[in-house]
Amino acid sequence: xxxxxxxxxxxxxxxxxxxxxxxxxxxxxxxxxxxxxxxxxxxxxxxxxxxxxxxxxxxxxxxxxxxxxxxxxxxxxxxxxxxxxxxxxxxxxxxxxxxxxxxxxxxxxxxxxxxxxxxxxxxxxxxxxxxxxxxxxxxxxxxxxxxxxxxxxxxxxxxxxxxxxxxxxxxxxxxxxxxxxxxxxxxxxxxxxxxxxxxxxxxxxxxxxxxxxxxxxxxxxxxxxxxxxxxxxxxxxxxxxxxxxxxxxxxxxxxxxxxxxxxxxxxxxxxxxxxxxxxxxxxx
Ligand SMILES: NC(=O)c1ccc[n+]([C@@H]2O[C@H](COP(=O)([O-])OP(=O)(O)OC[C@H]3O[C@@H](n4cnc5c(N)ncnc54)[C@H](OP(=O)(O)O)[C@@H]3O)[C@@H](O)[C@H]2O)c1
Numbered sequence: 001x002x003x004x005x006x007x008x009x010x011x012x013x014x015x016x017x018x019x020x021x022x023x024x025x026x027x028x029x030x031x032x033x034x035x036x037x038x039x040x041x042x043x044x045x046x047x048x049x050x051x052x053x054x055x056x057x058x059x060x061x062x063x064x065x066x067x068x069x070x071x072x073x074x075x076x077x078x079x080x081x082x083x084x085x086x087x088x089x090x091x092x093x094x095x096x097x098x099x100x101x102x103x104x105x106x107x108x109x110x111x112x113x114x115x116x117x118x119x120x121x122x123x124x125x126x127x128x129x130x131x132x133x134x135x136x137x138x139x140x141x142x143x144x145x146x147x148x149x150x151x152x153x154x155x156x157x158x159x160x161x162x163x164x165x166x167x168x169x170x171x172x173x174x175x176x177x178x179x180x181x182x183x184x185x186x187x188x189x190x191x192x193x194x195x196x197x198x199x200x201x202x203x204x205x206x207x208x209x210x211x212x213x214x215x216x217x218x219x220x221x222x223x224x225x226x227x228x229x230x231x232x233x234x235x236x237x238x239x240x241x242x243x244x245x246x247x248x249x250x251x252x253x254x255x256x257x258x259x260x261x262x263x264x265x266x267x268x269x270x271x272x273x274x275x276x277x278x279x280x281x282x283x284x
Contacts, residue, residue: 002026003197004050004094006037006085007058011153012099015190016056023194028052030059037081047088054095054197057085060129064103065243067125078128079135086139095142097197102149102181104130107247110180112212114253115147115204123244133204144196145204146189149250150218153186154278163219164279167228177216177234181250182208185271187278192262201260206252209268221269226276 003020007013008029017029028050035046037059047055061067061077082098089096103126104119121130136143152158166173189207196205213221216234223230237246254264265271 002052004052004055005029011156012186013058014155015153015186016193019190019194038076040084043084043088052094055089056097058099064125068243071124074128079131082132083135086135096140097144098136100133100145100147101129102250107249109249112251112253115256122247147206148184149181149208150183160222163222167230172231174233174235175216175219176240177214178236179248180212180214182212183268184208188265206254209265209271211267212251
């Protein structure tokens, strides 16, 4: 199976390519340097020439705060870029996985969101990712939409790396303790995506590692597992103002995964343990 993976220079795309290669699949990863998805002509030419059986679309404008100030670029990448890839996939009948986000929900309450719950995107980033979902659903037949949250992986920047960096100079940190969600380890998610793309169990799925926590809980666990003596003080969202609004409830139910015969990912604590080992191996 030949698979085009966008976002190869980012966190998730990198691990998807690595995982596919382990399965002997013919993987083709792209970054902005070799395929700018906002360029329709370039996308058409690339996809027609490569003629993949499937596209796993991980590329996105992911800077949620910056999105509020650079709306044009955010729209261009997340909506137009997705449209270009979706149209190119349709032309050759390729399967499609679109990676989406918990930001398609309003993020209120305490109940985990299911795939059939009402969407109400939060912030401009959330809006553009939701528009991307609509493009996929309205254009294609053979599609998966996979909504994920709080991503961390070896290739790129994320909350874990930020906490480890701060631990070098700080012994106390204020971290938001009233936003709830689940971290998603790209190494684990990549296995699921490679499994999924080889099926015809199309539709919307929620995926993350198992268990829920707050950012403060996540930070505490990072310091505990990496033996860093940093005290975490949980603070409220209001005490840590950001340009883009953050969802207070990013909990997503993963029941549908299991119902459709896919495996749930391991707990976020176990995933973190594996990740820290992976980081150390890279450093040592
Ligand atoms: N990060 C999170 O916490 C999070 C949470 C929920 C959902 N998601 C979704 O998960 C997916 C993967 O996120 P990630 O964290 O792996 O992303 P990431 O590390 O920020 O990487 C983004 C990727 O998109 C590429 N890209 C940006 N603009 C492009 C363009 N014009 N043409 C081609 N490629 C372009 C980047 O390429 P360059 O490196 O060349 O710029 C990079 O490879 C995204 O769809 C994101 O919306 C992420």
